[in-house]
Amino acid sequence: MRLDLVSIFPEFFDVLDLSLIGRAQQDGLLQIRRHQLREHTTDRHRTVDDTPTGGGAGMVMRPEPWALALEGVLADVTPDPAEAAEPAPDSARPTLIIPTPAGAVFTQSIAEDLARREHLVFAAGRYEGIDQRVADWAQERFEVMPLSIGDYVLNGGEVAVIAMVEAITRLIPGVIGNPVSLEEESHSDGLLEYPVYTKPALWRGLPVPEVLLSGDHARIAEHRREQQLRRTREIRPDLYARHLAQRGDHLA
Numbered sequence: 001m002r003l004d005l006v007s008i009f010p011e012f013f014d015v016l017d018l019s020l021i022g023r024a025q026q027d028g029l030l031q032i033r034r035h036q037l038r039e040h041t042t043d044r045h046r047t048v049d050d051t052p053t054g055g056g057a058g059m060v061m062r063p064e065p066w067a068l069a070l071e072g073v074l075a076d077v078t079p080d081p082a083e084a085a086e087p088a089p090d091s092a093r094p095t096l097i098i099p100t101p102a103g104a105v106f107t108q109s110i111a112e113d114l115a116r117r118e119h120l121v122f123a124a125g126r127y128e129g130i131d132q133r134v135a136d137w138a139q140e141r142f143e144v145m146p147l148s149i150g151d152y153v154l155n156g157g158e159v160a161v162i163a164m165v166e167a168i169t170r171l172i173p174g175v176i177g178n179p180v181s182l183e184e185e186s187h188s189d190g191l192l193e194y195p196v197y198t199k200p201a202l203w204r205g206l207p208v209p210e211v212l213l214s215g216d217h218a219r220i221a222e223h224r225r226e227q228q229l230r231r232t233r234e235i236r237p238d239l240y241a242r243h244l245a246q247r248g249d250h251l252a
């Protein structure tokens with residue numbers, strides 16, 4: 001998978017060179033390219049923003065630097081310049097993810113879908129956002145996905161990009177050492193994960209649940225499933241209701 005990350009603060013993404021994602025890049029499982037949006041401006045001050053048309057507080061990101069940056073990404077992956085300038089068939093278009101509070105909420109199932117794609121481009125905005133015409137213009141060249149990582153507002157898209165890139169790329173085969181661990185995580189089956197314990201069996205007067213010491217794998221599996229259902233019902237009743245609708249198994 002190739003990822004292109006465009007921002008006025010590309011150094012935010014240096015964190016992606018650490019740990020498992022850093023190693024995945026070294027192993028050739030991922031290619032992450034960072035781009036400085038200001039390199040696609042033409043004025044001396046490398047201006048990327050302007051006042052909002054129609055008035056209002058703050059500044060809006062100008063469309064032209066974004067179009068030039070995104071065309072640069074397309075040209076880099078489309079050897080034939082004539083082809084890069086043309087609208088692409090749906091199957092060939094890269095995915096353009098625009099982090100925004102006004103986007104669909106990013107979920108594990110979206111992460112699983114995006115993890116199967118070959119080329120993701122992220123446009124990390126700042127200020128009050130990116131001129132809407134960039135997303136409109138990009139429709140012919142990308143599958144455009146406005147996404148939010150939650151019902152709160154950040155100062156810009158970079159933190160959302162990092163969160164989404166980690167959630168997506170960890171699902172790529174070979175990135176996580178033990179793929180079995182992916183199967184038992186929160187949200188992997190629509191439920192929150194069960195509580196986990198390790199040694200010592202008694203810690204500051206607090207024991208681990210006896211069943212986990214029994215060696216009876218069937219009882220342990222049943223206990224863990226019950227803990228998942230209990231936790232999900234108590235902490236995320238919305239997910240629990242969806243699970244009931246889909247699966248039918250539930251606590252007595």
Ligand SMILES: COc1ccc2nc(C(=O)O)sc2c1
Pocket residue numbers: 099100101124125126127128129130147148149150151152153154155156157160
């Ligand atoms: C201007 O760019 C922004 C600003 C806030 C923001 N908040 C997000 C979120 O997912 O909460 S994405 C995002 C992008």
